[in-house]
């Protein structure tokens with residue numbers, strides 16, 4: 116794809132993200148973009164299967180999860196893997212669940228995912244969309260520097276027998292960051308009406324189940340159905356919820372695989388993740404990818 120097409124595709128997504136505070140990018144466009152950013156056909160194929168290697172989750176029985184920390188460095192114009200740190204979301208992040216405020220230790224994302232050129236292209240894409248954009252500030256984050264911290268979650272939700280998979284058991288919530296991006300990798304045996312994402316005004320009550328929300332406070336709905344369908348959300352300006360994963364054939368398990376890129380400024384004093392916010396590179400699984408920026412002329416902010 117010519118460079119101008121890539122630039123105009125991303126500029127269009129960026130301007131709708133700036134205007135609406137969320138954006139949904141369908142599969143066909145997303146595949147075209149990541150290919151233009153270096154994703155190979157082999158790696159696109161591999162990405163559809165990478166979630167098969169997930170094993171467990173520290174707090175949710177119907178989920179299999181790996182996480183990794185990555186740092187966007189706009190001065191060096193690189194994104195790099197950062198060292199392992201525990202993970203925590205709290206009620207201060209608008210995240211109300213039985214494990215709010217609990218230190219969670221996930222299995223680590225490995226080279227099979229982080230060295231995948233399609234995954235690397237998704238990082239570059241995300242940066243091109245949000246770089247330089249003004250958002251509502253979260254308390255206790257440091258907006259004075261250049262750096263961004265991105266926790267990548269590779270998640271498989273499973274519905275199997277009596278175990279009902281909830282892509283967002285927490286109901287209405289935020290992810291405790293500035294920019295959330297979710298990219299769909301695939302599913303098996305999932306019904307048509309499963310796993311719909313709803314976006315809510317900030318006045319919606321945290322923890323409300325998706326089916327109990329106030330329609331007047333629901334801004335939009337979106338559903339990830341096709342490989343690489345991607346949703347971007349300004350996380351401190353819109354809350355979200357996700358409906359249940361139902362099995363089409365109840366005799367067989369249903370699965371839904373997703374990547375979530377949770378990107379925020381580094382923490383400042385008094386934040387609950389102050390002890391878990393190291394900028395040091397990962398000593399055993401390094402990864403560095405050059406970033407690209409949208410031309411100033413193609414940006415609105």
Ligand SMILES: [Fe+2]
Nearest residue numbers: 283289290355
């Ligand atoms: Fe979320």
